[in-house]
Amino acid sequence: MATSAPAVSAPSLHEKLLRIWETPHSLFGVLGTVDHKKIGKRYLVTAFVFLLLGGIEAALMRLQLAGPDRHVLSPEAYNQLFTMHGVTMIFLYASPILSGFSNYVWPLILGSRDMAFPRLNAFSYWMFLASGIFLYSSFLVGQSPDRGWFAYAPMTEGTYSPGLNMDFYALGLILLTISTTVGAINFITTVFRLRAPGMSINRLPIFVWGTLTTSFAILFALPSLTVACVMLYFDRRFGMHFFDASSGGHPLLWQHLFWIFGHPWVYVIVLPAMGIMSDLIPVFSRRPLVGYTYVALATVATGILGFGVWVHHMFATGIPALSTDFFSAASMVIAIPSAVAVFAWLATIWQGRPVMRTPFLFAAGFIVLFVMGGVSGVVTAAVPFDWQVTDTYFVVAHLHYVLVGINVFPVIAGFYFWLPKMTGRMLDERLGRWNFWTMFLGFNLGFFPMHIAGLLGMPRRVYTYPAGLGWDAVNLITTIGAYVFAVGVLLFLVNVFVSFRRGRVAGPNPWDAPTLEWAVSSPPPPYNFAVLPTVGSRHPLWEERLQEPGGRSRIDEGPALAEGRETLGVSPLDAQANEVITMPEDSLYPFFLAVSLLVTFYGLLTGAWALAIAGGVLDVALSIGWLWPSHRMVEAVS
């Protein structure tokens, strides 16, 4: 395949590439598209809907807790709400929303035309949607999961939880692990194979480092959740005894398996978000990130150390002191790479000329919340303190500072930053400032008092509390703060919808940012790059002014690869072009396989074995059909 510059003129090249890459405007196109930008947007919208659903669940709970002895919700309804709130936010919002950003941004920021496995990418989205539908369909039969998002045995065993509630939980999460696992495989392969030539591993944006680290963590950690959920399902459905102490099982086995997965998962839902911040703060500080190498290494180190701290969730279970000491030390050590990142961000702002636009406000708010959540985390790594606050609102406060501070704030910043790329229109700055301050003040008003409620001894997950315990005022303040925060989120939605209609036209690079996604039009064409770029530095679009030693990137000239659906493959570390890769066409197989798996899992849920087996046979048939090479591919090789 010849890779020299195209002989055709630009408009006809555009027509030619459009014919090859554009998804048809038809039902087939809707269900069969493999365009990473469409899939990324679907991820973002779907995950945001789950954020709103989880928010409504929280709002109902705060209504109940606004004062003592309130009975808006029954205890059972309250149990289902706090469980689904946790499941929704942790599994259906926090990780998928970051997958959405990665899906949309990666091929653009890496200078490629799609992800490594476009069909797997579509499948990953459909499976995410399927697991969300599966978990939420539990509300239709009034049997939603109700034993908390970490679902400790033996409360979840059939003896103590006879309904379908926890079957929805176990099977719904297994469906989600399929989505997440194939997504991680896709991200890892993409970063190692589908970059712009010259984008060696030391030139990757930190956001890419974040999702890459996360993807490896998923491959090693997520099977632990799968195993735990399979065992839970087997115990409940087939009367096995994994967590049943009376027959040789052990409830703590669940806790080990869950947290071996669970703590790395915390980093799965914060590292890409921290990566977004590491790339965004330099743009608004008008200078490169200080300490790039240290921040990249800190990202990877956090991902690895995250595997050595799971027992700090279990300090109060009576495990041996030697074990708690080890995990306590490891949990304190993990603060070090986080601090490296914080100091790098502060130094970048300090050394730069900060521009106070809305994405920067959210980034600054993020740093404040990150430090607060980090401090309340590192003190609970000390075993005696942990014993004091275990299962109190102090822990609730800590985990919300971490998850809202290090996930939601960067996500909103990411929307303000990249939505103009996706829609071609800017969000409003004045509304953006209102949006930020409402969310920031509302959040702190709502969640800071939870620390105090916890220290006053209020246990988490109580559906109500009697008057006179000194908890009334802090709870009322928390409820008011939570609703102010909710108004802030609504302001964001208003801003998004207003921008669709009236937003200022963004142009290719409204922020004057340095990375490749800003080199193409907003929104980008279906094929991303008319000619595939070559990269000579970490900041391809800032080379003129930075005058760093090193090469120059070439954005406007390069191979067009317009003879078929093709992109460039590179060597894994130094990104030397070594292959032209033929990319798959749109396909309905991913959609139908997801539907068929959903049917299979409803069969497993209800014990309708005929349905489950028929679904399983269909799963196999569709997988074979998917993998069977097209006529085109067979001819290409023989």
Place this chain on the structure above:
Amino acid sequence: MTASAIPERLPVDAGGHGATGAWGMILVIVTEASLFAYLLFSYFYLGSMARGGWPPSGAPELRLALPNTFILLLSSVTMWWAEAGIRRGARGRLRVGMLATMALGIVFLAIQLVEYHGKQFTPRTDAYGSLFYTITGFHGAHVAVGLLMIAVVSVRAGLGHFTQRHHLAVTNVTWYWHFVDVVWLAVFTSLYLSPRFL
């Protein structure tokens, strides 16, 4: 260093060990290996917590499992032989090798079913029973999936899809099969051998 130049001519879908499809299979194996690691962790964890003897019914017999282990190892050899064949362009050797692998895999599963039939305990007897059947069952399911993959690749081989240069599907299936064998060695060592010397 300047921006790296792109060679004037590049191979299309070069295949080989660096191909995207090979990355996909390697990463599947990584995550599947982790899955079995957690299953075996559960086995040893519950074993270490057991109040009575472990396993409760004594170490499982080797009478069927040991020969079965050799059968599965032999199937890895035949699969290796088949893949090495297509690397030299020998299509007939590929098909014969894969047929032999499938036959050995089916024998392995059949013997495992016979062994299940003779067991004095079920998955519902106690936690050990749950572990034994779940772990060996998960492995058996992986053998079955591997067999299905080899069957599909055999049909494709019959249709002449593979050449000396282009046979990534064969290589991927071969790696998966070797992986399933290695997992069995870990399962066999943990469930059958470790009770004899731990």
